[in-house]
Amino acid sequence: MKLRLNKSNRLVLGAILIAISVAFFSCSDQKESYELNIPEWFPKPEIPADNPLTTKKVKLGKQLFFDARFSSDFSLSCASCHLPAYAFSDTVAFSSGVHKRSGERNSPTLVNVAYKPHFFKDGGIESLELQALAPIDHPGEMDISTTTIVDRLRKDSLYQQSFKEVFNSGVTMRGITYALAAYQRTLIYGNSKYDRVVHEKSASFSDLEKRGQNLFNSDSLNCSKCHSGVFFTNYSFQNNGLKANYADSGRAKVTSDPDDAGKFVVLTLRNVEVTGPYMYDGSLKSLSQVIDHYASGGSDHRNKSTLIDGFSLSDNNKKALIAYLKTLTDKEFQQNPNQ
Known part of the structure; x- marks a missing residue:
């Protein structure tokens, strides 16, 4: 909540x-x-x-x-x-x-x-x-x-x-x-296509999804520097340049440290296909908009992460990255919504 x-x-x-x-x-x-x-x-x-x-x-x-x-x-x-x-x-x-x-x-x-x-x-x-x-x-x-x-x-x-x-x-x-x-605590799910490919070895990525995986893990995009591990998050607090000025000061509300202003926890990317809109304020409506934000380098802020420095991505590569992110969707909770 x-x-x-x-x-x-x-x-x-x-x-x-x-x-x-x-x-x-x-x-x-x-x-x-x-x-x-x-x-x-x-x-x-x-x-x-x-x-x-x-x-x-x-x-x-x-x-x-x-x-x-x-x-x-x-x-x-x-x-x-x-x-x-x-x-x-x-x-x-x-x-x-x-x-x-x-x-x-x-x-x-x-x-x-x-x-x-x-x-x-x-x-x-x-x-x-x-x-x-x-x-x-x-x-x-x-x-x-x-x-x-x-x-x-x-x-x-x-x-x-x-x-x-x-x-x-x-x-x-x-x-x-x-x-x-x-x-x-019982809401544990790890049965996505990604899991079947990477962990169970029972499926394969499409060429598009594989290209997206390579982009995700590349040093040019830096996605996996924060969205890492089995849950695709390191649970750290980062300012991702979403705003130049934050009405919601984020982590600084807890620590009273101005260096934490505009920092929010890195969220899991598991099921990211169905958890939009995105960011702490829901201001980005689609995965395409999220990628565009990071590609732009975000807004200037004294606390913005050094990992957010922008990148160039073709339309085809954006489609590949989104295709890979969609492999993180676990269909089980959708098939059994009442749990």
Whole structure:
């Protein structure tokens, strides 16, 4: 989810979790552990010791993820801004919150979120459990208090039963966030054409796709300097020259360091074909526009990455690069959008 938080807000949210953890459960459905479906070429994700994956917890988290009672006007669920058919991203620059209010940043994909070391485009949150709290009381998103959410769910006998089975407790906010995090950690996908070609050796790139791969990895384009590894991101924070002046200061909101102004986390390119519009503000509508931006060298800014220095690319080579990027699309979530 997409809200940015500064240091003081993160401390407040941390205090909330500490306060409510006192009365939290002491045991859960440990016997029914959930086995993640992890591609052989993916690393094993780190699962917090205090939030092990269990079948019933994941099922509960999925129910919560699609529940519109999380918004003040009952109009939105987590899935309203993270659409399963689009790799759990949105199709607009800014998702609509309650009462048609606009968000502040483009909603990112949640696919393979289990591997992320930090959350939000400024890296302001370091826990998937804590992240789940952020959109709840934001006026541009769910605009609801945690107390109201808990009260609503406590009136549901099925939720009461589920929380008892999973957490050996009644409905609590910590239980809600832990179940949501558990479900999101199961959204692991690595069955794209790229994977079948490179890792399984069961398919082949077309000539166009192969040319695109060579361009992607070339020193002239520098794509793979940041979009590297099995997830096509090094999770670093970069200013890519999108703006000459940033109203949204990005990473600097978290660090208060002017050298971080305009820096945002490098996003995964897996499923990039279906996660547009692109950039932190959704200002680039297509992959073609993204390539044009980098080819131009971007706007001048004191913090712009030295890797963004422009390049020349023919129309045919642009088509090749886009063809290669499309091999990173995993069709499985599209064929089974309800997960």
